Amino acid sequence: METLAMQYVAVEHSGWENNEGGSGEVTFDPVTDTITVSHTENYISHEDFMHTY
Numbered sequence: 001m002e003t004l005a006m007q008y009v010a011v012e013h014s015g016w017e018n019n020e021g022g023s024g025e026v027t028f029d030p031v032t033d034t035i036t037v038s039h040t041e042n043y044i045s046h047e048d049f050m051h052t053y
Contacts, residue, residue: 001028005035013039020044 005026009016016022016039024039 008035008037009039012037013041016041 005028008026009024013022013024016024020042022039022041024037027036027038029036
């Protein structure tokens with residue numbers, strides 16, 4: 001099950017473990033015959049500015 005779950009995660013979020021990582025969960029629902037992947041990406045953002053007058 002874990003291997004199958006990680007394959008579904010890799011389809012849309014390959015490399016999620018790089019940099020600041022990520023988190024989420026994979027839900028298998030046999031009643032509705034669905035697999036749901038919820039995902040959160042963690043990242044640090046910054047902007048640099050330089051002005052010369």
